[in-house]
Amino acid sequence: MSNRRSAFVLAATASGCGKTTVTLGLLSALLQRGLRVQPFKAGPDYLDTAWHHAVSGVASRNLDSFMLPQPVLNSLFNQHFLAADVAVIEGVMGLYDGYGTDPGYCSTAALAKQLGVPVILLVGGKAVSTSIAATVMGFQHFDPALTIAGVVINRVNSESHFQLLKQAIERYCALPVLGYVPLFSGVALPERHLGLVAARETHKDAQCWHEFAASLEQTVDINRLLSLCEKDPLPDTPLPQMLAHDAGAGLTLALADDDAFHFYYPDNLLLLERAGVRIVRFSPLHDDTLPDCQMLWLGGGYPELHARELSENRPMREAIRQAHRRGVAIYAECGGLMYLGTTLRDTAGQRWPMADIIPGHSEMGQRLTRFGYCEARAKSQTLLAAPGETLRGHEFHYSDFTPQCDAVLDCHKTRDGDVLKRWQGGWQVGNTFASYLHLHFAQRPEMLNHWFAAARSMP
Known part of the structure; x- marks a missing residue:
């Protein structure tokens, strides 16, 4: 490999x-080679x-084309890529699956x-032989302007099976097959209703990832992969x-950070810090006092799994109510909204008192209530948007919130130019704003000026 990135x-x-x-296996393998890695994820996924x-010890960055204008996304990518030897971008869904x-x-x-950036195409090898070439060929020719640099075959049972698949792809597609991923016990990622279980909740031994990486070194030609994917900033x-x-x-800014609230884009926090905001983390689950602050952020997460502990931590609920009464500028996303409501009914049907700042009740369901990208237009002044301003974000939740106050956002979801659905969302009470919408602030950083102004309006 050359010295290029x-x-x-x-x-x-x-x-x-x-x-x-x-x-994760490739990140671990690259790290064990002594390379500086920068992970990225296409789309809005937090997990x-x-x-x-x-696995890498490096904050992974979201590259979301819906929320971020092209110049902003490119700049964020470049900024983080420049500090690394290798950028590893995990795609979202299937290669050509987009919005619509x-x-x-x-x-x-x-x-x-x-x-x-070139694509390494991961193709399943289970229960297939020559037909795998037809699959690869379809992806190869669907968009001739896309560079597919090579193929890796996943879930291969044996070396002989891999050789059959490799020969078929290279014969009919003229694409290099860089290796395969064998069946490997111990690295399957646990899942729950929002997708993967959060990494902070599990105790997977780092050794299993080291062993998986060592296995990939034997079955994937990583040197060739890197040489095929050399890239200037x-x-x-x-x-x-x-x-x-x-x-x-x-x-x-007091930032809620524990097993109940931990969905934050690192670039959002970086943007706040670069604007001069001091961030102090606290736990609504375990702390009984709130840091001295003018701003408070309750992000998404899994409050439904910790409803009893959140409810029984009365000192923290009261501290947040007092902060609200003092005019602290409080922002809550999704799980944060559920915590700021009056009550939360968990999956077992038990209803728990919450902070009772946004009048209304949350209830967990058995299926997604709303999923995907949407736009929200402010009907009145909110913590992040003035009347008429639009926020782009995404919702992904199994809970439903029944409000007892008026919504401040007109929301809609479009697909292929057609409006699929309209609804009301987002609630502002005093200096507190909460909604189901997850936002990337870099889409329009000046939205934070509203939050800063609200924080400075405290008596």
Whole structure:
């Protein structure tokens, strides 16, 4: 391998093909070679990035084409890639699956083309022989402008089976097959209703990832993969300056961070810190006092799994109510909304008192209430948007919130140009704003000026 950097997108033919597990194995293998890695995830997923971080020790960054304008996304990618030897981008869903039927919008393929990064295609090898070449050929020719640098075959039982698959692909597709991923016990990732179980909740021994990485070194030609994916940084792509470097100077943000609340984009926190905000972490589960602050953020997570502990921590619930009464600028996303409501009914049917700042009740269901990207237009002044301003984000929740106050957002979901659904969401009470919407602040950093102004309006 040369001294140049390498970058690749690990994409697959469909969801469930093992992208995350293989990504983690490759990250571990690259680290064991002494290389500096930077993991990325296409799309809005929090759980895959948490696993990237747990295995690599490096904060994984989301590259979301719906929430982030192209210049912003490119700049964020470049900024983090410049500090690494290898950028590993885990794709989302199947290679050409995007938002609607347009493979050029919010798909893994579109992201790879936008960044000029080649694709390594992960293809399942179970119960197939020559037909695998037809699958690869379809992905190869669906978009001739996309660079597929090589193929890795997952779930292969034997060396002889791999050789049969390799010969078929290389004969009919003229694409290099870089190796295979054998069946390997011990690295299957646990799942629950939102997808993977969060990395912080499990106690997988790092040794299993080291052993998996050692196995991949034997079955995947990583040297060739890196040489095929050599990549220069993008041309000069400075991040658009839309937020003064001292916009949040003098403000302290209390950040909820424990097993109940931990869904945060690292770039959001970095943006706040670069604006001068001091971030202090606390636990609504275990602490009984709140840090001295003018801003408070309750992110997404799994409050439904910890409803009893959250409810029984009365000192913390009261501390947050007092902060609200003092005018602390409180922002809550998804799980944070559930905590700020009046009550939460868990999956067992037990109803638990919550912070009672946003009047309303949360209840867990058995299936997704809402899933996917959406846009939200502010009807009145909120913590992040003035009337008429639009926020782009995504929702992914099994709970439903029945409000007892008026919503402040007009939300809608479109697909292929058609509006599929409209609904009301988001609730503002005093200096507190909560909704189901997960946001990437880099889409329009000046939205944070509203939050800063609200924080400074405290008596």
